[in-house]
Amino acid sequence: MDDFSRQIAFLEQHSTYARRWLSARPEWVEWLRTYGQKKIEPQEIKDLLLASRVLQNAGGADDAQFMADLRLARQRLMLSVAFRDLNGMASLQEVTHSLSFFAQLAVAEAIAFIREDLQHRFGLPWSQVTDSEMPLMVIGMGKLGGLELNLSSDIDLIFLYEHEGETVGAEKSLSNHEWFTRMGKRLITLLSEHDENGFVFRVDMRLRPNGDSGPLVCSLDMLEEYLLVQGREWERYAWIKGRLIAPLPGTEAHAHCEKELEQLIRPFVYRRHLDYGVIASIRDLHAQIQLEAEKRSSSRHGKSRDIKLGRGGIREIEFLAQMFQLMRGGTDPRFRIRPTLEVLDLIRQRGILPANEVEDLHSAYIFLRRLEHRLQVWDDQQTHYLSDDDITRARIALSMAEPGNDPDLDSFMAELDRHQNNVARLFEKAFSLDDSTRLDLAPMALEWEPSEQLFPNTLARWRIWSESLKQRQLPEKSRLIFNNLMRQAAQNIEGNESSRVHADLTLLRFFDLLEAIARRSAYLSILSEYPKALSNVLALLKSSQWGAQYLTQHPHLLDHLLNSRSEEFLIENPAAYWREVKTNLDMQLDDVMADGDGSEQAMDILRVTHHTETFITLLADLGIGVQQALSVEKVSDHLSALADLILQTTFERVWPGVAEKFNLSKEVVPPFAIISYGKLGGKELGYASDLDLVFLYQADDADQAAGEVYGLLAKRMINWLTAFTSTGSLFEIDTRLRPNGSAGFLVTNSEAFRRYQLREGDNAAWVWEHQALTRARYSAGNIEVGLIFDGVRAEVLSQRRQIDYLRNEILEMRRKVHAGHPNASGEFDLKHDAGGMVDIEFIVQFLVLAYSHQHPQFIGNLGNIALLRIAGELGLIQSSEAQLVGDAYRLLRALQHRLRLDGAEKTRIAIGEHPEMMVARDAVLALWLKIFLAPSNPE
Numbered sequence: 001m002d003d004f005s006r007q008i009a010f011l012e013q014h015s016t017y018a019r020r021w022l023s024a025r026p027e028w029v030e031w032l033r034t035y036g037q038k039k040i041e042p043q044e045i046k047d048l049l050l051a052s053r054v055l056q057n058a059g060g061a062d063d064a065q066f067m068a069d070l071r072l073a074r075q076r077l078m079l080s081v082a083f084r085d086l087n088g089m090a091s092l093q094e095v096t097h098s099l100s101f102f103a104q105l106a107v108a109e110a111i112a113f114i115r116e117d118l119q120h121r122f123g124l125p126w127s128q129v130t131d132s133e134m135p136l137m138v139i140g141m142g143k144l145g146g147l148e149l150n151l152s153s154d155i156d157l158i159f160l161y162e163h164e165g166e167t168v169g170a171e172k173s174l175s176n177h178e179w180f181t182r183m184g185k186r187l188i189t190l191l192s193e194h195d196e197n198g199f200v201f202r203v204d205m206r207l208r209p210n211g212d213s214g215p216l217v218c219s220l221d222m223l224e225e226y227l228l229v230q231g232r233e234w235e236r237y238a239w240i241k242g243r244l245i246a247p248l249p250g251t252e253a254h255a256h257c258e259k260e261l262e263q264l265i266r267p268f269v270y271r272r273h274l275d276y277g278v279i280a281s282i283r284d285l286h287a288q289i290q291l292e293a294e295k296r297s298s299s300r301h302g303k304s305r306d307i308k309l310g311r312g313g314i315r316e317i318e319f320l321a322q323m324f325q326l327m328r329g330g331t332d333p334r335f336r337i338r339p340t341l342e343v344l345d346l347i348r349q350r351g352i353l354p355a356n357e358v359e360d361l362h363s364a365y366i367f368l369r370r371l372e373h374r375l376q377v378w379d380d381q382q383t384h385y386l387s388d389d390d391i392t393r394a395r396i397a398l399s400m401a402e403p404g405n406d407p408d409l410d411s412f413m414a415e416l417d418r419h420q421n422n423v424a425r426l427f428e429k430a431f432s433l434d435d436s437t438r439l440d441l442a443p444m445a446l447e448w449e450p451s452e453q454l455f456p457n458t459l460a461r462w463r464i465w466s467e468s469l470k471q472r473q474l475p476e477k478s479r480l481i482f483n484n485l486m487r488q489a490a491q492n493i494e495g496n497e498s499s500r501v502h503a504d505l506t507l508l509r510f511f512d513l514l515e516a517i518a519r520r521s522a523y524l525s526i527l528s529e530y531p532k533a534l535s536n537v538l539a540l541l542k543s544s545q546w547g548a549q550y551l552t553q554h555p556h557l558l559d560h561l562l563n564s565r566s567e568e569f570l571i572e573n574p575a576a577y578w579r580e581v582k583t584n585l586d587m588q589l590d591d592v593m594a595d596g597d598g599s600e601q602a603m604d605i606l607r608v609t610h611h612t613e614t615f616i617t618l619l620a621d622l623g624i625g626v627q628q629a630l631s632v633e634k635v636s637d638h639l640s641a642l643a644d645l646i647l648q649t650t651f652e653r654v655w656p657g658v659a660e661k662f663n664l665s666k667e668v669v670p671p672f673a674i675i676s677y678g679k680l681g682g683k684e685l686g687y688a689s690d691l692d693l694v695f696l697y698q699a700d701d702a703d704q705a706a707g708e709v710y711g712l713l714a715k716r717m718i719n720w721l722t723a724f725t726s727t728g729s730l731f732e733i734d735t736r737l738r739p740n741g742s743a744g745f746l747v748t749n750s751e752a753f754r755r756y757q758l759r760e761g762d763n764a765a766w767v768w769e770h771q772a773l774t775r776a777r778y779s780a781g782n783i784e785v786g787l788i789f790d791g792v793r794a795e796v797l798s799q800r801r802q803i804d805y806l807r808n809e810i811l812e813m814r815r816k817v818h819a820g821h822p823n824a825s826g827e828f829d830l831k832h833d834a835g836g837m838v839d840i841e842f843i844v845q846f847l848v849l850a851y852s853h854q855h856p857q858f859i860g861n862l863g864n865i866a867l868l869r870i871a872g873e874l875g876l877i878q879s880s881e882a883q884l885v886g887d888a889y890r891l892l893r894a895l896q897h898r899l900r901l902d903g904a905e906k907t908r909i910a911i912g913e914h915p916e917m918m919v920a921r922d923a924v925l926a927l928w929l930k931i932f933l934a935p936s937n938p939e
Contacts, residue, residue, distance in 0.1 A: 007087045014399045017380040036083040040098040071197035082377045099149035104245045110190045114183050123169035125176045134162050137257050138246035141207045145241035146338040152376035154202040159184045159217040180217040227268045233281040237322050239269045270330035278326040283431045308384035312420025316427040317365045333591045364419035374399045458507045481524045509541040509548040517555045526558045536561035543622045545903030557615040567620040585609050607727040613642045632897045640683040647674050647780035654716045671698035673785035677737045682775040690732035695747040698785050710747045754792045767809035771845045777861045794859050797852045827908035830896045835921035840889045847871050888920035
């Protein structure tokens with residue numbers, strides 16, 4: 001027996017459906033010899049319909065002939081798919097995509113067939129929007145929508161049309177609703193009615209608005225009203241898979257209808273915030289489905305194992321994927337995809353679940369779907385029950401065996417058990433089905449209140465809260481969760497905090513957070529569903545007053561306390577991390593700006609992204625969820641990279657509007673650059689630092705319009721960066737370091753900037769401006785203009801200077817800075833007092849300006865510590881001095897950073913309590929004296 005004969009025999013052994021059809025149509029065996037050896041692609045399916053005369057019948061065939069041709073095409077496709085699947089030649093994707101694509105084409109051809117008759121009798125519906133024929137919109141739901149049809153699937157459909165009206169073009173007209181209703185009824189008949197050739201697809205219309213009691217077709221206005229008023233939680237899950245299959249993708253009508261439909265569906269399915277409320281909803285829905293599945297199983301003698309709806313079945317994998325889609329799809333458009341395996345891949349890429357858990361779900365899904373196909377191909381029945389009969393199970397085991405593997409029944413059942421147990425375990429873990437720590441279920445003593453001994457201030461607040469109107473207005477479930485969270489937090493703190501002051505302060509901060517989110521059940525759900533989130537919140541609140549306030553202001557950040565993938569990725573590969581952030585940010589902005597001016601939403605997205613990435617950096621900074629906390633230098637590196645990213649994105653999104661105003665090309669990157677000075681320029685940005693910016697552009701001096709164009713660009717950028725929206729603001733922007741300060745133009749021609757800095761002419765830069773230039777760099781915009789700036793900066797810094805004059809100028813500037821920050825507290829100001837950070841920065845600036853003409857190593861924007869080390873290596877100062885002062889700068893920054901995190905307004909310390917700081921200050925003062933030959937106090 002040759003290979004093909006063995007393959008045919010194997011097909012007939014495992015499918016009575018195939019055996020019947022090959023017996024009735026023996027010529028199909030030879031057809032399979034050729035067709036069954038090739039991967040099934042869309043073109044092969046079109047050819048199959050053509051060969052079956054379906055694509056030729058639009059002109060004049062009766063319903064019976066069309067139905068016969070369409071059914072015969074379906075049977076041939078099913079046989080080829082079954083042949084390839086059972087013989088191990090087709091992947092799961094090939095099987096599901098082939099069947100889904102055929103369904104899509106079958107629907108389209110049936111619509112075309114019906115349309116011709118209806119047009120002749122009643123004319124056509126006409127769209128007032130497009131001034132063209134109005135098509136029937138067919139939405140494929142469920143597996144059809146996800147391109148996941150199985151070998152004997154029902155197809156779940158919803159019929160829509162654009163708007164009400166009457167048909168045109170015939171003597172007798174109908175309302176649009178009646179016309180499309182007639183089409184819908186005939187379409188269902190053509191697809192689902194049985195004749196001697198079988199059927200094409202069973203059609204299920206129960207997912208339409210109001211289900212079986214609703215109209216068969218409805219307008220978009222009717223759909224919108226239904227979703228707003230009556231749309232239920234389970235319908236959100238259903239619409240995740242919803243896909244417009246007619247008009248056919250790739251047509252102009254499809255693009256228009258898809259756009260109209262998405263405007264209605266997207267806000268219904270995907271919330272604009274992280275939606276943790278879906279966890280409880282899916283948990284409840286799953287419980288209902290499983291109860292029904294158990295009832296059906298118990299009533300089916302010999303068919304008790306449901307691989308779809310039972311424990312560890314396909315539906316649990318789908319629910320897991322959909323949970324993350326609903327939860328995150330509003331903030332991350334990448335989750336608005338339909339195929340389950342693609343969602344699982346994205347969950348793995350985003351680090352939301354551990355890779356090994358996703359792999360377990362992935363392999364289980366493929367195994368269970370392959371098993372589902374083998375159950376259904378036996379007799380072309382939509383079944384998901386595995387028989388209890390050992391003979392039947394042995395046959396299934398044989399059909400499931402990989403080539404070369406022993407088709408042993410025990411091994412098959414063990415593998416099935418393993419996959420279903422893995423799925424059930426991960427499902428139960430995700431939905432806290434067996435977790436006594438879930439706080440919305442945990443018992444609570446109604447008379448509980450914080451301990452007066454350990455939490456005196458919190459107790460006073462608690463009693464006020466308990467009597468407040470705000471507390472009484474909360475839904476009962478929210479009150480229970482709120483109280484349980486407070487009780488659990490108090491127990492957690494009591495068990496981990498020895499200091500009463502710190503314990504009380506931490507619980508008070510937690511109280512502030514809960515009050516801020518009390519009416520946001522989704523946020524309460526994060527803390528009640530995930531004990532890890534609660535413990536991480538308490539660790540954050542204990543560690544940082546600034547972090548506590550930041551989280552309270554932006555509670556959507558609670559999501560990032562659930563896993564540490566982002567923090568670890570940020571630490572391990574920052575370049576790749578920021579590329580991913582930029583990709584995701586651009587995707588979200590494209591989403592809201594595609595249809596016109598979405599600038600307000602875009603500004604909100606920028607702010608949420610900045611909040612999120614700042615918070616992720618903060619968690620890594622505090623060591624929450626990571627093995628080792630970030631150094632202050634790394635924190636500043638990340639915050640500076642984030643600011644650069646926000647500046648670049650703002651530039652890219654603002655420019656098209658400016659270009660349109662001046663009739664310029666939106667696609668060409670304008671010759672405009674954003675130059676950062678100060679902390680951002682030196683990559684020493686803090687959590688709440690403002691940005692010192694200078695805007696440069698390149699144009700001929702004679703181009704008078706350029707200043708107006710780029711001036712508007714800079715103004716709009718500043719507005720995007722500083723405006724308060726519903727999500728807050730981004731940065732405070734300071735542009736006073738531009739040429740001539742506040743009296744100068746907001747934007748500067750690059751050549752004029754060069755002349756100003758090189759003092760060519762009467763209008764010339766001061767020494768302090770050259771000092772500022774040592775900590776300046778290109779941050780965003782056109783890289784070519786950035787390179788021009790780099791050239792000007794290098795030319796300015798490498799000028800030969802008169803040392804004594806330079807020294808006196810810097811000393812004078814230091815006196816002014818010192819006078820501007822008086823300190824009568826008796827404590828040491830880490831930044832402004834003698835021996836502090838400003839002294840170190842001025843020392844480095846002096847070295848750079850004095851010696852760059854001899855030593856070009858100084859020109860690089862390398863940071864103060866690296867530049868001090870270079871000065872030591874060059875012998876300009878002693879290496880030991882460079883080391884001591886570099887260490888002092890690192891210590892000063894770390895202390896300043898710690899005080900900022902603790903919420904300190906001024907970064908001052910009692911220096912006597914910090915002996916290491918006294919040593920550091922003395923080292924700075926010694927080097928200051930040596931370089932400037934001045935008293936240690938620069939007054």
